[in-house]
Amino acid sequence: MRGHPPLLGRTAVVTGAARGVGEQLARTLSARGARLALVGLEEAELARVAASLTGEAAHWHTDVTDADAMVRTARSVQERFGTIDVVVANAGVAASGLFRHRDPDVWRRVIEVNLIGSANTAHAFLPALLDSRGYYLQIASLAALAPAPMMTAYCASKAGVEAFAHTLRTEVAHHGVRIGVGYLSWTDTDMVRGGEQVAALRELRSRLPWPAGRTYPLGPAVDRLAAGVERRARNVYGQPWLRAARFARTALPSLVVRHTRAHMPVLEPRAADAPATLLGAGGAADSTSRPTAPTAPTVPHPLSGTSPVPEI
Template identity: 65%
Template structure:
């Protein structure tokens, strides 16, 4: 598929204060796009915006708040005149045994990753229909295969994958293209935060190659930007994830068998695991919600 030049395109990136979102904003800006950054960390967003090459702006909003995201969509369009690309990237994670999980943290993962993505799509679809633009939903290896100790994250990413595939069929006749991006373990605050728990880190290291590695963020973001330029239906942050599509039907049974063995091995160590949101992004989400409640 031929590439669409990004010069002068207007791209919206949610969860843009750090990690995948920040790196995508930088790379999109370097290719000439005007970038609107959306997230919960106004100071960090302002700092990221200040480092971008071209025109950019930043908006504070919780992606689960429909009214806030509709406001942001209107302000972005007013500021830049159009919206060509939306990257629904905002996400949080928690890990550990489901039975011992914090119900509020578990629910928040679903709210941010799945509901927040649909709220983002709903808010920006009118502008994307006008520009015949592109919506890229950031998913994960977790959408392709289930994993123990990651029930909320896997459920949320499987959900956004299904949502994006369904949406593609609905809006394609309007000229709007919808893509799904898949990443394995990538060097971000979220992954580093999860690795602070020794049990989670060791469990991940025991995964079969190449899923047991942590991959650098830069090359993964380059692959995603190339997918944005092509308006691709599927984008893979690591080369081997494409091959997972062909075997994903076999994975639940395999994970179920191997996972039970690993749970028996690690069972005595599962008591007292941290059960909140992980990483700096998770901490920012918790702070923002605490401030809102106050």
Template identity: 60%
Template sequence: MSARRSLEGQVAVVTGAARGVGEVLARKLSARGARVALVGLEPEALEGVSRRLHTESAYWHADVTDHTAMARVAKDVEAHFGQVDIAVANAGVATGGPFIDSDPQSWRRVIEVNLIGGAVTGRAFLPALVSARGYFLQIASLAAIAPAPMMSAYCASKSGVEAFAHCLRAEVGHAGVRVGVAYLSWTDTDMVRGADQHEVMRELRQQAPWPANRTYPLGPAVDRLVAGIERRSPHVYGQWWLRGMQSVRGCLPSAIALGGRRQMRRFAPRLGEVSTGLVGAGGVADEQARALSD
């Protein structure tokens, strides 16, 4: 395990910083002395987060799937702070329900924000990270390790960002840039609470084997992310047990398919109750921002 590096004076970019993991991560990075650039779709919320930080900060309103906008943000951030040492691709949305009944636009949007948004963020900030010999952290999920029914878009996107980060690590390591993948289980965020508003989704999750059936507090999970950033770790686990899942992930698709058949048969009469749109306050913000841009 690498030694921790001080974050004092370093510049960290966090996407999806208006709420949830991004907001708490920004606060904890600032508490350790980092200067923070916040990126997201909710200017008022970003301004509020920025005001509460302990160190120098600024915020930018941008859609992480927009190459032009993110390239402009990267230039502005570097001009404002003089450098970029850390970039965290955290922005994400989710939808649930059976794929066959899914809303095509919402399904596609999950892939766009989570996977393409992570890649666009990397493309925008990699030149500055190369100059600083910095660190790029891609937020993935248990969904990358254990693909589950009723979560096809989210699992596909998080499997994709995991693979993207692994490829990127091999490409830019010679330039001194470290790349990490962070894995989180069900964590107490607006996204998870939004998914839990649908009874079928909540019951499906609660029937998963322990410890994957719990909702974990946000603070300790983000503390682990900060420790991973300080160490420039290739893998960061928001919950202690996720590390062990790596050793059995090859067996999981078959086991999940077997259990999924039973669960889907039981839930079949109630599947029409599940909303097909984006979940949580972040999903609402994304839909509103796109409606305004149309």
């Protein structure tokens, strides 16, 4: 019907919804008429967000890196709401430091949450999206387009999820499922504020040229993401200048190397002291809030017909 709000009565799933981009996006989608399924590690925070939304909402305490748990969650969400129309793969963590000084476990966890977790999210919810001819939005980053020194795991994971989403689009377009990629620069979240506590990363950011070095307010960036969800857009830019950055991506690695070459000798000794932990309050919660998956009988996953996954 002409003028009918595109999200009214639709069910939207947002991972990493306890804080930051995920929380704000949940609020914005709810205000635009969607029913919200919030997924993440911080159960108390998820409950707080769900209770504060204007429309119908529920939350699921799930680690996106647990593939079986995500399948159970997807089925539970569908039982709760009936249909699933939108899935936003937003859950993410970051760490800072020189690659040669990395903590292998922390480096791996960034890849697991950001890349493997996104793939688990897509795989778990894809049957429902195929039924609804729905929309999947993968949150990527400027880090998918340009190298960010001292953030190798984050850049690798975001480049990976961008490629994953573009490839998934080719596999499901003929089913009517739309796949989008959301790009964000430094946006005012706990993760970015946590990065500001790392002296070398803070100094490096201060030396970046405009507009890449500034921190952008959360609200306008999320409003653009929500508008992209309503349009079922292929690409969504939290900051408008990222559209140009995406088209200039082939030149960005060389430009970043040229710009940072003079600064790294000064920053390198300071970077060696960067904490070997995930950044921000969300990163801290990642190590303390992972749920223990219950044991259960196995049944075939609806996409494969043979792969064993736990029954709900």
